[in-house]
Amino acid sequence: MRLKWALVVVGLGLGLALAQQPEQTPTINVSVNVVNILCSVRDSKNALLPNLTKDDFTVTEEGKPQDIKYFARETDLPLTLGLLVDVSGSERNMIEIEKRAADQFFGKVLRKQDMAFLMSFGSEAELLQDSTNSVVLLRHGLDSLRLKTPASGPLPGAVPTINQARGTVLFDAVYLAATDMLRKEVGRKAVVLLTDGQDEGSRVKLEQAIAEAQKSDLIIYGILYVDPSFFRGQGTIYSTGDGDLRRMSEDTGGHMFRVDRRTTLESVFQEIQDEMRSQYSIGYVAPDSAPGTYRRVEVRAKQKGLKVQARKGYYAAKPGA
DSSP states (O other): OOOOOOOOOOOOOOEEEEEOOOTTSOOEEEEEOEEEEEEEEEOTTOOBOOOOOGGGEEEEETTEEEOOOEEEEOSSSOEEEEEEEEOSGGGTTTHHHHHHHHHHHHHHHOOTTOEEEEEEESSSEEEEEEEESOHHHHHHHHHTOOOOOOOSSOOOSSOGGGSSOOSBOHHHHHHHIIIIIITTOOSEEEEEEEEOOOOBSOSSOHHHHHHHHHHTTOEEEEEEOOOHHHHHHHTOOOOOOHHHHHHHHHHTTOOEEEOOSSSOHHHHHHHHHHHHTSOEEEEEEOOOOOTTOEEEEEEEESSTTOEEEEOSEEEOOOTTO
16 A cells, blocks of 8 residues: 555444345435444453343443444454554654564564554654555564654654654554554554553644544554653653553554563563454434534443453444445
């Protein structure tokens, strides 16, 4: 795919229902908006539950109950996955660890029908490997991960975020992944964000990045990976953007993970892999609503003590979308 950059769950899908009339009567095409919600469920011990049924769930939109029309386990549905890696100055000591862990992740998570791409972001957002099923090509992309810090004066390149010096364009990277890489893809779509959560200099705001992710029906899994020694070495207060990262993840139906002394990056990647292979697809016919408006959705498990991880809403489809 040739990519021309512009600014950078649970999923929303549009279904077309065909109402077939008797012979000699023209076929009538009826446009029906079907909301498809991808979700995962955990018990009180945080264990994934992959064997629930349609009758175990309830769905409401804007507080009103919805009739579940479609239900399936999505363990084998094709997946398009984007890995976005923070290569700003605060991550300089962890890039090699990230390369090795991501290489193992791609090798384990990708199946024949799956695709993945790799982006880095620091003072600029850069596509290192376009969508591919080749672990070898993704490995080459990982080998090209390099530190990207602001320079004095305008920076060269085609990405709009690099017309002037910036810090860590996290929100721009998410926006680009959603609009340029995943908007037209079908099936399950997910982005894994490997970062300390800090954004400095993005052109788009947090809310815009989340909105585009929701419109592209993608799930964000945030991995908070922080090097405290960097902040101490800079003589600054240890601070992260875990709040923004958590919001991006939870609003799209994903989860934020934290790498620390007890939790390795490898184990986090394994948990994300397990979660993506233990999802349910829940579909219902969307009630009439103004095109482009945001609709709040809540998916619950009927059994007490179970936690459903799903997106919090979707944008009503516009005519012809």
